[in-house]
Amino acid sequence: MMPASVPLTRDLVLIGGGHAHALVLRMWGMDPLPGARLTVIDPNPVAPYTGMLPGLVAGHYRREELEIDLVRLARFAGARLIVGAVTGIDAAAGRVTVAGRGEIGFDVASVDVGIHSGMPQVRGFAEHGVAAKPLGPFAGAWEEFLRRVADGAAPQAAVIGGGIAGIELAMAMAYRLRGIAGRAEVTLIEQSAEIAPGAPVIRPRLTRACVAAGVRIVTGVDVAQVTGAGVILGDGTEIAAGFVAGAAGARAHGWLAKTGLPVTADGFLRVGADLRVEGQEAIFAAGDCAHLTHAPRPKAGVYAVRAAPVLRDNLRAVLSGGTTRAFHPQRDYLKLISLGEKSALAEKMGMAFGGRLLWRLKDRIDRKFMVQFGDLPAMAAAEAPRLRALGDLGPEPLCGGCGAKVAPGVLSEVLAQERPPARADIVTGPGDDAAVIMVGGVRQVLTTDHLRGFTEDLGVMARIAALHALGDVWAMGAKPQAALVSVTVPRMSEGLQARTMAEIMAQAGEALRASGAEIVGGHSTLGAEASIGFTVTGLLERDAITVAGARVGDALILTRPIGSGVLLAAEMRGLADGRDIAALLAALQVPQGVAAEILSGAHAMTDVTGFGLAGHLMAICRASGVAAEVDLAAVPVYAGAEALAAVGVRSTIWAANVAAAPVTGGAGARVALLHDPQTAGGMLAAVKAEAGEGLVQQLQAAGHAAAVIGRVVAGPVGIVVKG
Structure with missing residues (x-):
């Protein structure tokens, strides 16, 4: 480091x-x-x-x-x-x-x-063909075609471009399609008179290999059009193909x-x-x-x-x-060319070899x-001091996001010592997401939230932190109004400070403005590490939705998957799949104002953040004097989170969350995720039972991965897990 x-x-x-x-x-x-x-x-x-x-x-x-x-x-x-x-x-x-x-x-x-190997000059290629490079779109399209072949589609494919790359693709396609359908019709199309125009030494071997693989070679032709049915050549000849790949040169x-x-x-x-x-x-x-x-x-x-x-x-x-x-x-290098099956051809300095050993x-x-x-070296950890005060916080690094919050038990104990507000214009309730303040006869909600750095991309972090803070406003049924920003950035030169602050303010400002709020000021400082927070106000045009209104029989709706704490903790330790992290960060940048509007008739609502789904559901149960049943299988989970939880990955605050909101019934990784601290988590709402499924359909239509995850029941305050 x-x-x-x-x-x-x-x-x-x-x-x-x-x-x-x-x-x-x-x-x-x-x-x-x-x-x-x-x-x-x-x-x-x-x-x-x-x-x-x-x-x-x-x-x-x-x-x-x-x-x-x-x-x-x-x-x-x-x-x-x-x-x-x-x-x-x-x-x-x-x-x-x-x-x-x-x-x-x-x-x-x-x-x-x-x-890239796109072919913009060929009519219809953009709509019906796929370039061999970049790999991502090509691999996805190829996998989809193989699924269609497995379901009975004709195993017909064409490769435009008879150079080395096209030859390798054509033989690989033929091999794979025969394994799925028992046969293959793969056509290799080359504009020149012969395939492998730049490799005369190995051309005869490659030609024989294509013939042996069952690849049909068509040379000396131009491609006029690519359609949904295949390729149309310049002379009008049609080549049937359900998959058309472009490999004609590097662009x-x-x-x-x-x-x-x-x-x-x-x-x-x-x-x-x-x-x-x-x-x-x-x-x-x-x-x-x-x-x-x-x-x-x-x-x-x-x-x-x-x-x-x-x-x-x-x-x-x-x-x-x-x-x-x-x-x-170097002037030359060993060229190893795949021949479809597990065999290869090699060429260097004008000499060619072939076989399975290659x-x-x-x-x-x-x-x-x-x-x-894949096997990145483990970096040496800082040496622990030989002498230090008693007490052990464990070997794991402090998590970012909501995983770095103060333990819920500590926080509730401290807050319990605070006296109730003496001012008549301050209206609060037990466990409410934000304070309600009367200003000139208008009800205003006020909340603040800070996030410790969980990504080096402070622009993304600023956007997520802004939406995270807005969650409290939305959960109470208020409309966002204004925001103060508080930023700590690591020590850096003035030039980098300017760049960093510009990125943070641009991303945060965009997210807040899109939600109806404006940044009206703030504070910045240099520190040991990055943190970004917002103090946000909102306006109430109706009675606030609190955590105290849940009724027996209500359906419980969650608008967003859980597992962000586990994923972010795993990413810090180099254990998470990058695609899962990218998908998570993209999801956390989606605002939930529309979701809150859809749920505006909820009897009780809160946003799920640092104390986890169980902790925030327990807050509803305590304030409402009810119990809750959670259908474990119905709770949406971010991709990759359950597997990481199953191998013991936990966020810093997880154990404290378990102690503060214990659940009965169930076991395993999904139960552990109920206590996982969430950054910019979903809305958790108690709604009329008969309205639950309809509201979920509206939420899903609006792009939210919502689900009915359980119900409110009579009994002692607590959470029971089913399934």
């Missing part, structure tokens, strides 16, 4: 999670540069290793085996990950534009966004040419020997999106991998005032590359 005494002074932004950047992140985690804040921006929480794509298509690998978890890798590197697509770079201003997010500042930047992303940075005629960034973009002191590029002007090479992942150490060293050099060094790519070699090389991102 970076020494706390070193303030942040420089921003390094990695645009794209390609092979070179993934390796830079890993090396950075092993040896970070003090004072540098590292950011990686990618449209996805995982980055594919394309060398294993043919094996994925053939069914030799699972999808997760060739995906680099950028969330986990960024945590290891001490970096923030922004999940979004970069659409522009302003080199002069030192800013990149991220779709749906705005501008991110940098002092030094590097581009490694790969290539640069169009936005690169619009940046004003120097590019080749076909749109690739021109870089010099030290991997800096020509004419730029602080912008680098690597991988397939870059053209090495000093040593042009074909597009191949091996060059990105070999460039990574040089890129890392040069980024550090520019950030720290050092000297860069040159990248000298597949094993390729498999070993590919898995060795991937294992370095």
Whole structure:
């Protein structure tokens, strides 16, 4: 970890999670540069290793085996990950534009966004075809096609592009389809007179391999159109295919040419020997999106991998005032080509080999590359003092978000010592989410909430923290009005302070304005770690919905899954799946004002936050003098949370939550999740029994993962779990 005494002074932004950047992140985690804040921006929480794509298509690998978890890798590197697509770079201003997010500042930047194989010039391809790169959309479309084939669809596929990549795909498709349907009709379409136009030495072997695999080869033709039924060639010939893949060449992303940075005629960034973009002191590029002007090479992942150490060293050099060094790519490399089944062909320096042993070699090389991102080194923990005061808080780090709250028992004991408000214009109830204040005859609700840092992306954290604070206003049936923001950021230079505060205020302001509130002021300070909080007011146009109105027979509705505490705790420890974390953070950025309006007729309502579902349901039970039954199977849970809970992952405050709101009946991971602290959790409402299912349908139609999770029953105050 970076020494706390070193303030942040420089921003390094990695645009794209390609092979070179993934390796830079890993090396950075092993040896970070003090004072540098590292950011990686990618449209996805995982980055594919394309060398294993043919094996994925053939069914030799699972999808997760060739995906680099950028969330986990960024945590290891001490970096923030922004999940979004970069659409522009302003080199002069030192800013990149991220779709749906705005501008991110940098002092030094590097581009490694790969290539794509889309075919915009072919009519109908965008609607009915799928490019082999990027991998994410391709893999999803291929899996969907295989499901259709398993259900009886014709096993017909076509690959446009007869180069090495297209040949590998065609043979892999034929192998997989035969395994599912017992037969396959795969057509390989190439504009040139022969397939593998750039590889004459191995062309005869590849042609024989295609024939043996049952792949039909069509050469010397143009593709006129792609339809839902297949491919129409220039001469009118129709090729039936339920799946059409584009693999005809490597194309640069169009936005690169619009940046004003120097590019080749076909749109690739021109870089010099030290991997800096020509004419730029602080912008680098690597991988397939870059053209090495000093040593042009074909597009191949091996060059990105070999460039990574040089890129890392040069980024550090520019950030720290050092000297860069040159990248000298090898002239040739061992090309290993998959042949569908577990067999491969190799070529180097004009010599070709083939056989199953080569597949094993390729498999070993590919898995060795991937294992370095799966088995990240354990970083040494700070040494514990030899002598310290008695008492043990346990070995686990303090959680972020609502997992860092003060224990509910401690809080309730302290609050019980406070005397009731003496002012007549302050109206409160036991356990209410917010205070109700009379101002000039108008009822105003007032609440405040703070979150300890749970993500390095303070823009996302600000948006979630704002919506988290608004939960109390919505839960009482009020309409958001105004907000004061309180921000603590780690020690950093004034330039980074300005960038950070701009991101925080932009994201928080957008979330609050969309909910009907405005930021009217606030406070900021530097501290040991990040925290963001809001004091929010709202206006009541009706009686407040409190926790005290639940009635026997009411249905209990929850508008959002539980498990955020477990997921965030696991992410801090490098145990969570990046896709689950990305999905969670996206869900937490969805406002719940509409959900609160739908539930405005509730007898009692609260938002589920730090004390967990059980704790907040217990608050309703105590205030209303009732008991509750919870249908465990009906409680929605975030993807990945139950599996993590099952292996013992717990948030910091979990044990205190259990003690404060014990439940009877049930056992296992789902029961444990009832006590999981939630950040920006769902609305929990007690409504008329007969209205429950209809309200859930309205909530689901509005985009909320709502469910009836139980009912209010007569009996001693408490919670009983069923199922």
